[in-house]
Amino acid sequence: MPVLVMKFGGTSVATLDRIKRAAKRVGMEVAKGYDVIVIVSAMSGKTNELVGWVNETSPLYDAREYDAVVSSGENVTAGLMALTLQEMDIPARSWQGWQVPFKTSSTHSAARIEEIPTENLNTKFAEGMQVAVVAGFQGISGEGRITTLGRGGSDTTAVAFAASFGAERCDIYTDVDGVYTTDPRISPKARKLEKISFEEMLELASLGAKVLQTRSVELAMRYKVKLRVLSSFEEPNEDAGTLVCDEEEIMESNIVSGIAYSRDEAKMTLGSVADRPGTAAAIFGRLSEAGINVDMIIQNIAEDGQTDMTFSCPTDQVARADKALTAAKSDRQIDFKDLLADTNVAKISAVGIGMRSQSGVAAKMFKTLFEEGINIKVIATSEIKISVLIDRKYMELAVQALHDAFKLENAS
């Protein structure tokens, strides 16, 4: 029988009533003849409670024990979901990570997936089980210890199961009804996309469109797992949600599929850095050691053997970056005259597969912002994305103007 993977996030299983609602969705797919693998998160709030206890008990906790404690939330939901399905006369069984067994590396709290043997579940499917309810986010290491994949790991669990079992599709039920051309709270013209490519989704996810965990999209792309994002709070229908799929399955790619933004980016500039080989390596080596997530990097043209170096990083890492660079200056590892931080910026990005074949996207973006009187502070581009840093106060205006300029309200 064809296999379908359905994943329900924390808000979709937050109460017994919501678990019942989710179970009804599962029942509809069972009725269509699927063997269903349901991946569940912990009831919303539960994981935070457990993490809070661990942090209070041991601020520098042993990750093995963190995993043992925190994984218990998903076990509860898996059992309750199995019971709910049984009440609907659907043969269901819960599976904890170690029972599958979902084999991972021993990197506790951030484990890598190694293998998901299909034998145990397939034997039960053959015996009449119609739904396997799997506790998301958790696995088992070679040492027989419980591991977790890190926050958001339930999406990744779902995709990994879909890949291992050759599922027809992996449906991710969440509290939004799909992927939008931009944030509807900022532009009322935002429109739900029917389809989006893996590559575009990756750019959107890492830019703050928090619909799917980046890692799960990467995994889906590698194993060509069709992902569908949809809301568990809407009436079900065939066209619900957004399909995240291979580029080839999208007939006519949009030049620009979406406008993303991020509020929590800061711009840092090192003034008068020596323009010689090794400077960039020294600066970004130190930042990397300090765990700073550097995003955009711009180096100005040198004058008199000196240059300015600008980069962006999350706002809450500015103090740490400052400390690391100042220490590097004291150690005479790097030299610069001054260090300026601008936390009053926002990042706006236009993302689209069509950019590969269509030119003029950057020009149109810059012209649109210019016409609105918005100054661009930093520019960075990739094959399918153009990002700019601007004053934060213009963020909404920029998003709306670009959404209009690229006619996203009509995109298909």
Add this chain to the structure above:
Amino acid sequence: MPVLVMKFGGTSVATLDRIKRAAKRVGMEVAKGYDVIVIVSAMSGKTNELVGWVNETSPLYDAREYDAVVSSGENVTAGLMALTLQEMDIPARSWQGWQVPFKTSSTHSAARIEEIPTENLNTKFAEGMQVAVVAGFQGISGEGRITTLGRGGSDTTAVAFAASFGAERCDIYTDVDGVYTTDPRISPKARKLEKISFEEMLELASLGAKVLQTRSVELAMRYKVKLRVLSSFEEPNEDAGTLVCDEEEIMESNIVSGIAYSRDEAKMTLGSVADRPGTAAAIFGRLSEAGINVDMIIQNIAEDGQTDMTFSCPTDQVARADKALTAAKSDRQIDFKDLLADTNVAKISAVGIGMRSQSGVAAKMFKTLFEEGINIKVIATSEIKISVLIDRKYMELAVQALHDAFKLENAS
């Protein structure tokens, strides 16, 4: 190194502070040179919450899923306790039932213990682990499913580990500081016993002295595990608590060790039953089929081929017993004239190993009650126990009078 098993109940691990307090006790035993196995219950209230969810989801739940859900409470405590010990620089590790593996039968929610292989824990002890924190109450079936031992199963888990690892002692930390000659709320003269035999403890436990689960005492008796019951809320000292041990380790047995009572017993009388072979078998067979826990049974002398049959059972089973017996009468399986239920009774018992060798205990008990003007409705005796049913309004008076009569305030 000698092994010590320490068990902490739900109230002893109800909060992070209490877990810390319990961990300090564990630290003291580690300092004495023990390898310690700690058995933990769920934080108090957690198991009830989980059971509530299961019942709401599925009133006739699948016990396999009940076990999967309900066992998660202990997993949380085990991880938190391990983290707390690590914070104290004590090498500790948590163990869920399946990791040990604690092998049980497949009778979910009431599993029988089959085997506790010592290899996994002993390997870790040899590698430097000083404390193994084991989630109580749970095991794993031959099918790889999580099982639970039933409510109170953590005491049983502790004793089973003590037996398997040849522990020097099994300390049960709870919210009372030991076993008393009677309930201190009823008699202010009640005194804590230093030692009590397994047999006496069994009689007291099943009579409602809810300090230890009956099953754990039976297991301790069979494997000669020294059990100590003590409070986790008192300052630790060598003489703390009550030692439950083999009769031979008690130098001078008390004739009577304690006076127990139970409020929730009812007396039922079948009037004018035919006095012929098979009558008792028919009556108590039907009651057994209906799941009635019959305790005392008395048959009066027959007159004219008729007799009265009296038995006691828990008050909340009276309606069910009535229904079963009335049905049996309709089926002509048994015959009686009337059926009287008296729910206004209490059971008082004197328990003591010394009764075996000393006579006159029953006489002294009856005389004491007579002198207080208390009428005895039913009498039942065993080798080390004498029980009577009396009017419930005299319960406190009877307990106090018997406690005095047997001089229990001076017992050792």
